[in-house]
Amino acid sequence: MARMKFLCDAERCIECNACVTACKNEHEVPWGVNRRRVVTLDDGVPGEKSISVACMHCSDAPCQAVCPVDCFYTTEDGVVLHDKDMCIGCGYCFYACPFGAPQYPQQGAFGSRGKMDKCTFCAGGPEPDNSAEELEKYGRNRLAEGKLPLCAEMCSTKALLAGDGDVVSDLFRNRVVRREGRPEVWGWNTAYKD
Amino acid sequence: MLLAIFLLPMTGYISTGFATADEQAQHTNPRADYWRQVRDNTNGYSAVKGRETNELIQGSGETWRQLRNGPVALIGSGLLIFTLAVLTVFYVWRGKVELTHPRTGKTIERWTLNERRLHWVTAGLFVILTVTGLSLLYGRAVLIPLFGHHGFAAYADLAKWFHNILGPLFMIGLILMIVNWASLNLFNRIDLEWFKQYGGMVGDSHPSAEKLNAGEKLFFWCLVFAGIFLCLSGLVLDFPNFNQERELIQLSHLIHVVTAIGLIAFSLGHIYIATIGTEGALEGMVTGQVDTAWAEQHHDLWAKEVMNKEPDSH
Numbered sequence A: 001m002a003r004m005k006f007l008c009d010a011e012r013c014i015e016c017n018a019c020v021t022a023c024k025n026e027h028e029v030p031w032g033v034n035r036r037r038v039v040t041l042d043d044g045v046p047g048e049k050s051i052s053v054a055c056m057h058c059s060d061a062p063c064q065a066v067c068p069v070d071c072f073y074t075t076e077d078g079v080v081l082h083d084k085d086m087c088i089g090c091g092y093c094f095y096a097c098p099f100g101a102p103q104y105p106q107q108g109a110f111g112s113r114g115k116m117d118k119c120t121f122c123a124g125g126p127e128p129d130n131s132a133e134e135l136e137k138y139g140r141n142r143l144a145e146g147k148l149p150l151c152a153e154m155c156s157t158k159a160l161l162a163g164d165g166d167v168v169s170d171l172f173r174n175r176v177v178r179r180e181g182r183p184e185v186w187g188w189n190t191a192y193k194d
Numbered sequence B: 001m002l003l004a005i006f007l008l009p010m011t012g013y014i015s016t017g018f019a020t021a022d023e024q025a026q027h028t029n030p031r032a033d034y035w036r037q038v039r040d041n042t043n044g045y046s047a048v049k050g051r052e053t054n055e056l057i058q059g060s061g062e063t064w065r066q067l068r069n070g071p072v073a074l075i076g077s078g079l080l081i082f083t084l085a086v087l088t089v090f091y092v093w094r095g096k097v098e099l100t101h102p103r104t105g106k107t108i109e110r111w112t113l114n115e116r117r118l119h120w121v122t123a124g125l126f127v128i129l130t131v132t133g134l135s136l137l138y139g140r141a142v143l144i145p146l147f148g149h150h151g152f153a154a155y156a157d158l159a160k161w162f163h164n165i166l167g168p169l170f171m172i173g174l175i176l177m178i179v180n181w182a183s184l185n186l187f188n189r190i191d192l193e194w195f196k197q198y199g200g201m202v203g204d205s206h207p208s209a210e211k212l213n214a215g216e217k218l219f220f221w222c223l224v225f226a227g228i229f230l231c232l233s234g235l236v237l238d239f240p241n242f243n244q245e246r247e248l249i250q251l252s253h254l255i256h257v258v259t260a261i262g263l264i265a266f267s268l269g270h271i272y273i274a275t276i277g278t279e280g281a282l283e284g285m286v287t288g289q290v291d292t293a294w295a296e297q298h299h300d301l302w303a304k305e306v307m308n309k310e311p312d313s314h
Helices: A018-027 A062-066 A092-096 A132-138 A165-178 B002-026 B030-039 B060-094 B113-142 B144-181 B189-196 B214-238 B246-277 B281-286 B292-298 B300-309
Strands: A004-008 A037-041 A049-053 A072-074 A080-082 A160-164 B107-109 B289-291
Touching: A004 A049, A004 A165, A018 A037, A037 B030, A062 A072, A062 A080, A062 A092, A062 B060, A092 B060, A092 B246, A160 A165, B060 B113, B060 B246, B107 B292, B107 B300, B113 B144, B113 B246, B113 B281, B144 B214, B189 B214, B214 B246, B246 B281, B281 B289, B281 B292, B289 B292, B292 B300
Parallel strands: none
Antiparallel strands: A004 A160, A037 A049, A072 A080, B107 B289
């Protein structure tokens, strides 16, 4: 069985934020929540690098380990999903996650948290595939339609890769080999070398 | 010969090592540099605005997870079970501390109505906060097997809500207790003697005590100091609308759990002594009145003082 993985090639990402926008549009993500974001280090100076980051669907997911109501589960494809019917909005998954993936629509006064929302690897939730309830709570289930996550599918520079971890790492390994990358070799002219 | 063995390999270092040393110092591996920046929680730029969205990887969450799920949960449950076991064994061994003299039927006022209201409201809140708080820490292990996932989630939703609403009310109760009772709880020489005789819990001695004995004072100050940490950390957790960062939240959560469990363990002792541990002790906090026989046995100096003031008490 495939184990789904995201990989963002820092030498290709041009910080266009199209992955963020596509995701938000595809899933009708709640107000104030972005399931994916692009972070740029050394912004504006030579050598700046950007990476698109979302839930990384960890094998040993910290969110899953600390959830008081045990609402997370890992699918056969290695995608970490959660059940919004059980989520109590305690915030623990947000405390534990290294990637800042879990977010909460604000519910009521004093910033009290609603049901947690995060990247589903376009795989929906526990409801029947592509049902109206699933669409409402988690967004589209592209995996059930035989498609891969939209953020990676529409990435213009193919910096963001998503899919079976073995295939993704093969793609990336081939790039690295073509770049003949000693660590000092780093930059635009290496990223697209034929 | 020996000299040659040492020196010959070094000639290679002289020719290449010195030549590249300067170059290496200037050209660090940019990929390693980038990764280092990520691991150092360097703040970058992100078009997605929000709390810490410009941070790629935040490593302290894993530490928090290991501490919460590991030692904190384990030692915490161990401490609570140990406390209950010690109290049970103590009760079996010592039994109830009974009145040494028969009741006189005369009573004196120990706690006013307002003091009793303050005690019971705060105590009630404490019990609710204890049950709901422990449910969030141990419910997954203990209650999910009993109620099932959905049943527990429905309860946990309510528990979280009550915990967040009642927490600040408990804080108000605690502040009122500090204002009203701090002066009664100052330690003095009499308390030292009380501790030396284990407060009469062990053996048949009856150390002198004022209105509050040294054990009660000790519990009070534990409540005050643990309570301050408990309330401050609780406020950080309860109001996420001030954009506090995750490291502060994680630290607050650990402080909250550790002080709470310590205080719960101490409270079990307080509840034991005041109910099944001592005959006549609960009456003071329920009716406000205690029998003079009880007062003279447990709080002799206070009893003398009160009865001198009003010779014909009730």
